[in-house]
Amino acid sequence: MKRIITHALTVAAITVAIGSxxxxxxxxxxxxxxxxxxxxxxGLFGRYDQKQLQRGWTVYSEVCAACHAVKYLRYxxxxxxxxxxxxxxxxxxxxxxxxxxxxxxxxxxxRTRIPSDPIQQPYANEEQAKAANGGVAxxxxxxxxxxxxxxxxxxxxxxxxxxxxxxxxPPEWWIKQFADPKTGEYDFPADKYFNxxxxxxxxxxxxxxxxxxxxxxxxxxxxxxxxxxxxxxxNWASDPNLEARKTMGLWVLVYLGVLAGFLYALxxxxxxxxxx
Amino acid sequence: MSTYxxxxxxxxxxxxxxxRLPAITLMHKHLIVYPTPRNINYWWCFGVASAMALVxxxxxxxxxxxxxxxxxxxxxxxxxxxxxxxxxGWLLRxxxxxxxxxxxxxxxxxxFRGLYFGSFKAPREVLWWIGVTILFxxxxxxxxxxxxxxxxxxxxxxTVITSLATAIPGIGQPLVEWIWGAHSVDQPxxxxxxxxxxxxxxxIAALAFVHMWALHEVKSGNPLGIDIKGPRDTIxxxxxxxxxxxxxxxxxxxxFSYFVFFSPNFFAEADNYVxxxxxxxxxxxxxxxxxxxxxxxxxAVDSKLGGVLLMLASILVLYIMPYLDRSPVRSGSFRPLFRxxxxxxxxxxxxxGWLGAQLAEEPYIxxxxxxxxxxxxxFFVVLPLLNxxxxxxxxxDSISEPVTSRA
Ligand code: HEM
Numbered sequence: 001m002k003r004i005i006t007h008a009l010t011v012a013a014i015t016v017a018i019g020s021x022x023x024x025x026x027x028x029x030x031x032x033x034x035x036x037x038x039x040x041x042x043g044l045f046g047r048y049d050q051k052q053l054q055r056g057w058t059v060y061s062e063v064c065a066a067c068h069a070v071k072y073l074r075y076x077x078x079x080x081x082x083x084x085x086x087x088x089x090x091x092x093x094x095x096x097x098x099x100x101x102x103x104x105x106x107x108x109x110x111r112t113r114i115p116s117d118p119i120q121q122p123y124a125n126e127e128q129a130k131a132a133n134g135g136v137a138x139x140x141x142x143x144x145x146x147x148x149x150x151x152x153x154x155x156x157x158x159x160x161x162x163x164x165x166x167x168x169x170p171p172e173w174w175i176k177q178f179a180d181p182k183t184g185e186y187d188f189p190a191d192k193y194f195n196x197x198x199x200x201x202x203x204x205x206x207x208x209x210x211x212x213x214x215x216x217x218x219x220x221x222x223x224x225x226x227x228x229x230x231x232x233x234x235n236w237a238s239d240p241n242l243e244a245r246k247t248m249g250l251w252v253l254v255y256l257g258v259l260a261g262f263l264y265a266l267x268x269x270x271x272x273x274x275x276x
Numbered sequence: 277m278s279t280y281x282x283x284x285x286x287x288x289x290x291x292x293x294x295x296r297l298p299a300i301t302l303m304h305k306h307l308i309v310y311p312t313p314r315n316i317n318y319w320w321c322f323g324v325a326s327a328m329a330l331v332x333x334x335x336x337x338x339x340x341x342x343x344x345x346x347x348x349x350x351x352x353x354x355x356x357x358x359x360x361x362x363x364x365g366w367l368l369r370x371x372x373x374x375x376x377x378x379x380x381x382x383x384x385x386x387x388f389r390g391l392y393f394g395s396f397k398a399p400r401e402v403l404w405w406i407g408v409t410i411l412f413x414x415x416x417x418x419x420x421x422x423x424x425x426x427x428x429x430x431x432x433x434x435t436v437i438t439s440l441a442t443a444i445p446g447i448g449q450p451l452v453e454w455i456w457g458a459h460s461v462d463q464p465x466x467x468x469x470x471x472x473x474x475x476x477x478x479x480i481a482a483l484a485f486v487h488m489w490a491l492h493e494v495k496s497g498n499p500l501g502i503d504i505k506g507p508r509d510t511i512x513x514x515x516x517x518x519x520x521x522x523x524x525x526x527x528x529x530x531x532f533s534y535f536v537f538f539s540p541n542f543f544a545e546a547d548n549y550v551x552x553x554x555x556x557x558x559x560x561x562x563x564x565x566x567x568x569x570x571x572x573x574x575x576a577v578d579s580k581l582g583g584v585l586l587m588l589a590s591i592l593v594l595y596i597m598p599y600l601d602r603s604p605v606r607s608g609s610f611r612p613l614f615r616x617x618x619x620x621x622x623x624x625x626x627x628x629g630w631l632g633a634q635l636a637e638e639p640y641i642x643x644x645x646x647x648x649x650x651x652x653x654x655f656f657v658v659l660p661l662l663n664x665x666x667x668x669x670x671x672x673d674s675i676s677e678p679v680t681s682r683a
Contacts (some may be wrong), residue, residue, distance in 0.1 A: 044538060072356055143356070146541065147549035199559065241359070241366045248367075249537025256530045263523035270515050274314060275676075 032196045034150060034157045037228075041235065044250065047243055048236055053081035055215050056233025059226050060141070062213050067133060067205075069121035070142035070237050076115035080240050081233070088115040095120040134191055136204040145231070145238040152231050154197065159227050161196035162207040170194045174201065280305055306492055311510035312517055313498035315675050319393070320496060321524040322386040327484060328525055329379040334477055336372040344424065346470035348463050351426035352551045370540040376418050377543045378532050380566035383411065387594075392618055394606030395497050396597040403490040408594045410483050415567070415591075417476040420469040422564060423461075427548030432561045434461045434469075440574075443581040460554070500678070501607025502671055509675035560635065568632030569625050575636050576648040586648065593655050601659045605668040613666045614659075621654040 040049055057078065060070070075092040079085065092113040103109040113120070122138075123129035129137035145151030163171040168190035170178075179186040188194065192202035210226030221229060236242070282301045285291040294300045343362055345354040358365035387407065390396055396404035423434045438455055442448040457464030495504060504510055511517075535542055543565060547558045563571050573590050574583040593600075608615050628647045634640040672678045 072360060077360075143549050147546055149546045151546070245366060245370075245537055245540070249533060252533045252537060253530065256526055256533060260523065260526040260530065263519065263526055267519045267523045270519050274511060274516065 032161070034153050034197060037153055037156060039152055039235070040232065041242055044246070046246065048081075048232065050082035052229055052232050053236055054083070055221070056229040056231070056236075057081060058215055059210050059213050059221075059230035060233055063208055063210050064141060064230065065120075065122060067122055067129075067138040068141040069123075070119055070234075071121060071140050072142040073119050073237055074116055075113065075119060077240065081236060085115070092117060134204045138205065141234055142237045145235045147238075151238070152235050155231050155234065156227055157197040158195060158203075158205075159208060160224075161198070163194055163196065165207050167191055167193055170201070280309070306488075306513075307518075308512065308514045310492065310513040311504070311507070312496055312513055313504060313509060313675055314511045315500060316496055316498045318524060319385075319389040319499075321521055322382050322389060324521045325525060325528045326379065326382045326386055328528070329375060329382055330477070330481060330484060332371060332375045333379060334481065336368050336375060337474075337477065339368050340372055341474060344470075346424070346467050348426060348466055348552070351424065351466060355425045367536075370536050374532065374535045374540060374543060376421065376564070377535075377566065378528075379414065380418070382528070383414065384566070387411070388622060391597070391621075392608045393497060393499060394501055394601065394603075394608070397601070397606050398598065399494045400490075400497065401598045403487060403494060404597065405595060406483055406487045406490060408591070410480055410487065411594075412591065413476050413480050413483070415570075417473060417480065418564065418566065420473040420476070422548075423466065423469050424473060425548065426466065426552045428550040428552050428556065428558055429545045429548040429561070431461060431552035431554065432558055433563055434465065436561055437563070438465075440580070440584050443579075443584050445581070497606060498675060499607060499609060500672060500675060501605060501610065502675060505674045562633055565629065565633075568630075569628035570632070572628045572632035572644045573648050573651065575641070576644050590651060593652070597655075600655050601663065603663045603666070603668070605671065610669040610671055611662070611666055612669065614662050617654060617658045617662060620650070624650045624654070 040046060040052070075088045075095075076085075078088050078091070083091075092115050095113045095117075097110040098113050098117050099108050100111050101109055123132065126137050139147075144155060148154045163169075168188060170186065170188045171194060174188075174194070175186055189202050192204060193206060194201055195203040195205075209223065210230065211220060211223045213226055214220055220226075282298075283304060285294055285300065290300055340358065343354065343358045343365065345351055355369065358369055360366075362368070390404065390407070419433075419437060423430045438452055438461065441452045441455065444451060453459060455465075456462065457468060545562065545564075550556075550558075562568070570587050570590060574587045576586055577583050603611065603614070605611055608618055624647055628644070628651065631640055631644045631647060
C-alpha cells in the first residue's frame with residue numbers, strides 16, 4: 001500500500017510540473033483580474049442576512065428592475081427574505097395588472113396581481129427589451145449568479161469594472177494592446193461602454209449607481225455596499241434553498257459521521273479474529 | 277462452490293415459499309455464506325459502492341422524471357421549477373446531478389483496481405467484458421442526461437458530439453439526421469434522448485446483475501492475485517463483508533454529501549444555467565469532467581474520422597486486455613516494472629483529462645498527441661514487452677500463508 005502511494009505521488013508530481021509550465025507559458029494578459037470577495041453565505045455555516053436581503057431587494061427594485069427581470073420569482077417567494085404575507089400582497093397589488101386569459105367577450109382580461117403571480121417584468125417581450133437597450137436584451141437576473149463562472153464576484157466585477165462612464169472610451173492598457181501600432185487607431189464600438197470583465201469588453205449596460213437608493217431606515221448605502229446588498233439578493237434569487245440545504249447538510253454529515261464511527265467499531269469487533 | 281448445502285428453513289412460511297421459489301436459499305447462498313478471499317482490501321469495495329451510486333441514480337431519476345418536461349420550450353424552466361417549487365426538488369436534482377460524477381469516480385477507480393490487480397485475467401474475462409459494456413452504456417446515459425436540462429452547454433455539447441457521426445464516410449450525414457430526427461438537434465432529439473435516458477439505466481441495472489452472476493461463478497480475486505486453495509483462504513460474506521461494505525458506503529456517502537449540500541455546482545458548468553440558444557455558441561464547449569480524457573484523444577489527430585476512431589479505440593482496447601497483458605502473475609504488487617508503467621498510465625489518464633479541458637491550440641495539441649501516444653503505448657507496447665522481459669517477484673503459496681505467518 002505504501003509503495004503504491006509513493007509511486008502515485010512521484011508520478012503525480014511529474015504531471016503537475018509539466019502542467020504548471022504550460023499555464024505560465026499561456027498566461028500573458030493585462031486584463032485586470034476578478035477580485036475574490038467573501039460572502040455571508042460562503043462555507044459550511046454560511047447563511048444569508050435577512051435584513052441585507054431586504055436591502056438588496058430595494059436596490060434591485062429601484063435600480064436594476066428598470067431593465068432586468070427576475071422571472072423565476074413570484075411575490076410570495078419574497079417571504080423567503082423576511083417580508084410578511086401582507087407585504088407581499090401589497091407589493092403584488094401595487095404592480096401593473098396582469099393578463100389572466102380572456103373575458104366573456106373574448107377581450108384580454110386584466111386583474112390585480114396576487115402573491116402567486118410573477119414579479120413584474122420591465123418589458124413585455126424580448127424585442128421590446130432589445131429595442132430599449134441598443135439591440136441587446138438585458139438578461140434575466142434570477143439565475144445570474146449561477147449562470148456565470150464565480151457568479152457573485154463576477155457581477156460585482158461587472159458593476160465596478162467601468163473605467164469610463166461614457167460610451168466608446170476604452171482604457172489605456174486596452175488601447176496599447178489592440179491599437180494599430182503605426183496609426184494608433186483602434187476598433188471599439190462607439191455606442192458601447194467599456195467593461196473590464198465583460199466578454200469582449202463592449203457592454204450595452206451603462207454604469208449603474210446604487211448609492212442614491214434610500215433604504216427603509218432612511219439611510220443610503222455606499223456604492224460598494226449597495227452592490228454587495230443587491231448581489232446577496234440576486235444570489236438568494238438564484239439559490240433560494242441554500243439555507244435549508246446547508247442546514248440539512250450539517251445534520252446529514254453529523255448523522256453519517258456518527259454512523260461511520262459505530263460501523264467502524266463494529267467492523268473492528270467482527271474482524272477481531274480474522275488474520276487478513 | 278459445489279460444496280454448498282442449502283439450509284433447512286424452520287419457519288413454515290419461509291419453507292413453503294422457498295420450495296416454490298428458492299429465492300431465500302439463493303440469497304443465503306450469495307449474501308450470507310458466499311466465500312470471499314480473506315485478504316481483499318478496500319479497493320474491492322468500489323464495486324458495491326458503484327452499485328449504490330446506480331441505485332441513487334435510478335431512484336432520484338425516476339422522481340425527477342415525474343416533473344421534468346421534454347419540450348424544448350419548457351425543459352429548462354421545468355428543471356428550474358423542480359429546484360424551486362417541488363418539495364425537496366433541489367435535493368433530488370442535486371443528488372442526481374452530483375450522483376453522475378460520483379458514479380464515474382467510483383467506476384473509474386473500480387476499473388483501475390482491475391487493471392492493477394489483473395482482475396481481467398482468466399477466469400474473469402467475461403466479468404470484465406460485462407464491465408466494459410456497462411461503461412459504454414454509462415457514457416451514453418450520462419451524455420443524454422446532460423442534454424435534458426436544455427441549457428446552452430446541453431445543446432452545444434449534443435450538437436458537437438452527435439455531429440461526430442458525420443465523419444463516417446457516405447452514410448455520416450443521413451445517420452446523424454436519423455439520430456436527431458430533424459435537421460439539427462431539436463425537439464425530436466430531446467424527446468428521444470429522454471426516452472433513451474430512462475431506458476439505458478435499466479439495461480445497466482440488468483447488466484450489473486449479470487456482472488454479479490459472473491462474479492459469483494469465478495469468485496473475487498484478491499491483492500495477491502493467487503487462487504483460493506481451500507476454506508482456510510476464505511471468509512463468509514456475512515458478517516465480514518456486510519459490515520465492511522456498510523462502513524465503506526458510509527464513508528462514500530460523507531464524501532458525496534459534502535458536494536451535494538455544500539458545493540452542489542462544483543462539477544457543473546455555469547453555461548448550462550443559460551437556456552439553450554442555437555444562435556449563441558458558448559466561448560468554450562467542454563464536456564463533463566468524466567469525458568475529458570476521451571475528448572482530448574478525439575482531438576489528437578487532424579482528421580475528424582481519425583479522432584473518432586481513436587476515441588472509440590481508447591475504450592474498445594479494454595475489451596482485449598486479457599490478450600494484451602498475458603503475464604501469468606495477476607497482481608501488480610509482484611511486478612516491479614509493471615508498477616511503474618501502471619502509475620505512469622494513471623498519471624497519463626489524469627493528464628489527458630486536464631488537457632481535454634484546454635482550448636484546441638498549441639501547446640495543448642502537441643501535449644495531447646504525446647499523452648495519446650503514451651496511452652496506447654501502454655496497451656500495445658509496454659504490456660506485451662513487460663510480459664516478455666519482466667521477472668516477477670516470487671508469489672506466496674497461498675492466501676492464508678502470508679497472513680498467518682505475519683501474525
Ligand atoms: C454499474 C457499474 C458497476 C457495478 C455496480 C459493479 C459492481 C461490481 C461489484 C459489486 C463487484 C464485486 C466487488 C468488487 O470487486 O469491487 C465487481 C467486481 C468486478 N468488476 Fe464491476 N461493477 C461495475 C462496473 C464495472 C466496470 C465498468 C468494469 C470494468 C470495465 C468492472 C469490472 C469488474 C471486475 C473485473 C470485477 C472482479 C474484480 C476482482 O474480484 O478482482 N465492473 N463489480
